[in-house]
Amino acid sequence: MDVWEWQPSTTSPTYFKNICRIRDEIVGKAGSIPLLLARLETFSSMGKITVGRVYDWIRAPTGGPPWGRRIWDHSMTPKHSFILWLAALDRLQTLENVANFQVVEKTCVMCGAGNEDREHLFFRCSISRDVWDRIRIWLGISQRPTTLRAALKWLVKDVKGKSYRSKTRRCALASVVYHIWEARNKRRFDMTETTVAALTRRIQTHVYSAMFMQHPELTTNSGGRFIMDHIDAN
Ligand SMILES: [Zn+2]
Incomplete structure (x- = not known):
């Protein structure tokens, strides 16, 4: 696994966890891993990074939209954060976006009704x-x-904070967007159809295992077991 995505386990040494926490904060500040790498490039000359400039940048107040940091929250899976971040910037290659530079049928491949833009695909x-x-x-x-x-x-106002409940909801939001995008790609490029039940179950199983990785003790108590016991049947 990539150094930018590696996640510590509950048994990892504290200094490793701290390094990962600082890494994720810096990634959150830049907005994404590619943006951070591009930013670090501007702080280097002759292949060497000027630490003082990095420090000044890290200390400066964070700009950008309020969701910028939230999208890179620990409770979400990094690849899910990435797709949510692209959706937030409207950079996903939805058919509506593809139609800006090539002639393409814009009808949603999932339902066959309505044009596929990010609002339709993920919510309508x-x-x-x-x-x-x-x-x-x-x-x-x-x-x-x-x-x-x-x-x-x-994400910014209602499900902030460190409670298990909020973390589960944040994880679910990114997971829904990611899995809908994945199902849409399978439908569009592989002609594979995913049923609502199968898609829901995939999201639920992911959220449950992601929460179990982060909080095994909470996920197996009555509150956490509830989410496992109520995963939809296929
Ligand atoms: Zn549709």
Whole structure:
């Protein structure tokens, strides 16, 4: 695994965990791993990094949108954060975006109704709505997000903090977006259809195992077991 993505286990030495925490904070400040690498490049000359310039940059107040840091939260899986981050910037190659530079049929491949832009694909598509509803009921979320903007606001305002409940919800948001994108790609490029039930189960299983990796003790107690016991059957 890449040094930028490696996650410590609960038994890793404290100094390793601290290094990873600082690494993730710096990645969060830059916005993403590629952006951080590009940023570090500007702090080097002749192949050497000027530590003072890096330090000044790290200490400076963080700019950018409020969700910038939240998307790189520890509770989310890095590859899920990455897809959520691309969606937030509207940089995913949705058919609506592809249509900006080539002639393409824009109809959503998941439902066959509506043009595929990020709002449709992740929140308004009938398949996504069904998946969201199942995840919403599973985790006891009062409303499903209807736009990406609403989802990011929810991430920043409603599910912040260190509680198990908030972490599970943050993990779920990134996981839903990632798995919908994956199912859409399988449908578009491999002609493989994923049912709502299978997609939901994949997300639930991922969220459960990600939370188990982070908090095995909480995930096996009554609150955590609830999420395992209520994973949808296929
Ligand atoms: Zn659709």
